[in-house]
Amino acid sequence: MSALRKWLDIRTGLAEPVRTSAAGHRVPRDLVLAFYTLRMVAFVAIVVQIITGIVLLFYYVPQHQYAFKSVQVIMDQVPYGWLFRLIHVVGSNLLVTVVLLHMTTAFFLGSYKKPHEFTWVAGAFLLLTVMALCLSGYLLPWSQLSYWAITVLTDVPTAFPVVGKFITQALRGVSGPVSDATLRRFFALHVGLLPLLLILLLVLHDGVPAHLRYRRRRGGEPVISTEAVAVALYFIAMFSIIAFFPGLFLPHDAHVPADPLKTPLHIRPEWYFRAPYEILKLIPSKFLGIAVQLVLVAVFICWPYLDRSRERNILKRPLMLAVFLATITAWIVLTIRGTY
């Protein structure tokens, strides 16, 4: 390996500049190095989504008569359109996975504790924004899958008294079912408001606490080495899915144009929304189901301010460990239940 490294260094001359600038940030080996790389992978994943999203914008038509057709044109006629769309679709799922894993490891390692409370809060909002982006993008292909998933979802707020119908109407743009107005709203959110919010939150999450994060340590392992491997793994996972399982995130109903008069047999949201959707189905009162989930989201966001213990090691906090494991297990069980 060192011979290969030398060979590369002679030909590129990059080893020294990379080592002195990028590789300055080091962490001790025993800090589960891989956990620190998810931040960079998430950043790269967001950049990939923005680039591929811009390319798709060249051809996508945000009108209900043409939306589905334009996506078909992107897939079948635009040169390499299939590649950009699949990167965007697979990338969105990988982005959610990476951000979820990043939050989970941050929770496990107690990284939200003082003085990083604000980083956690910004990260939590970042996760919610990523999910909102996925959701708004879900409607854009105007397929049976997207149409009915958004119909179910935008119907959820009606459970709230007084403001419920107003929220649904605000989301749909009309008082009736999901329509062209909804498509235009979701399009505007997906390509305008939410990306701006995402960038702002990224700056808040990564930029503001930089003086805390980028402390140079002596010895240890350069994070950038592992980050390079993690980013490479992200792309390897993405292109493996595109090569061997291109339809993994595009089931049958995603290839059928939206038909407001024909309800599909099975309507279910994307995998990352299945646990919340199952909770809604399990709790008899829709209002209670949503209220419980809103409380859980609020707890999730404010967690650093609720957990005031100074102990970072979760293994020394059995109750916290139980909460962590119960939450993860419940989420997995509910997701599986929603899948089958």
Added chain:
Amino acid sequence: MRICLAAICLMGLLALAVGCNHSSPNGLAGKPRVERIDCLICHAAKTMKPAYRKVVPEWRQSVHYKNGIACNDCHGGDPNNIALAMSPAHGFVGVPTYQGVMQFCGKCHIDILKSCCMGGARHSINMGGAPCTNSHCVALMTTGKGPNCVTCHGAHEVKKANINLINPQLCGRCHSYALAKTMKAALWKTEKKIEALQKNLKTLKAGLIPTSDAEQVLYRTKESYRSLFHTVDVKMVQDKTAAYDRKLDALQGQVQKGFQELYFRRNFALWLMLIFLGLGIAFFLLTRKPK
């Protein structure tokens, strides 16, 4: 803080328990539409006569079930109202007579019915002016003992049709296998082509290659060809098979182009994967401290 943690832990465990054991009050939630019919309430009950009860598990194994065809789609009646489930006023027709089976199935399988019974005045199913020449149909209508649809396909356990339905055990029940064997030989090559095309289109579809046009052509060709077979006229099948083969060959050409695109996409993605693998390794090596 501890109380807050305990409460969340409890909620997680509760969700887990409910998620594992939950069943809806009527036991129907989450079930496919085809299972949400009142017919099953009686027919699956232990008090039902065994002969009537066994139709439920048979039907659940059938191609009809897989395609969402429920009891009422064939037998009529109101499947959402137990009192009207067997009401003739709501279209309930019950079990057809032996000779009426062809017309019963032909409500949906229209082209097949036309091939099974090519008209005539000699029996009850009049589809045209000329006398019916279909030997199966003539036997059925004149003697009342000839084969109907369920003789070969079964009734409630009806499986997806394929060429292996022509076999010595089944055909030998009424006549010698020799004639059926000639028919099978005439069909074999074309049926295998249809099967291969179906399989290939499925692969292309999974690879997100557009197949809807080809699927429609194949479906129409297959249905037309299978209708032709139901005439049980070997000479007619032999004469017309060449035209079907030409159509299927043209379709195979389209499918080959689809595979070229699929392999191109797969290879391209794999190349990109390798490039990122190489970049990852190179960057990893460049950023490590030399020993």
